[in-house]
Each structure stands twice: as C-alpha cells, then as structure tokens.
Amino acid sequence: MGRRKIELDDALYRQVQQAAGRAGYASVQEFVRHVLERELARLARESPPVLDETVAARLRGLGYLS
Helix, strand or coil, X not given: CCCCCCCCCHHHHHHHHHHHHHHCCCCHHHHHHHHHHHHXXXXXXXXXXXXXXXXXXXXXXXXXXX
16 A cells, blocks of 8 residues: 655644544544545445446436436
8 A cells, every 4th residue: 555645734734633632543644544534435425326337328328317
C-alpha cells in the first residue's frame, strides 16, 4: 500500500490534533483515516449506484433513460 501526504494549514491541523486527542485516537493520522473512511462510506450509501454501461444502453433503448 502506497503512502500519500496531504497538507493542512496550521490552524486546521491544530483543530484536528485537538479533536483526535479528545476522541481518544492514538494519532492524528489514525483520526484522519477514520474520519475519511466514515465519510466515504456515508457518501457511498447516499450516492445512486453507477449503472453498467451495457445496462444503461439497454435502458436508454427502452426509453427509461435519456
């Protein structure tokens, strides 16, 4: 698994650091990973499923999609 770095301005980093400490996370990295995973899961639940292009073409042919 590759690693990537993200940049946060100092004020935001301090907020994240404080929130991670209050929530009992061992590190900022652990907190950020958990928050991102939770938000991605929420977005996946709320987003409509992506149609397979073959299925979408059939539905367009039947007049269900424009």
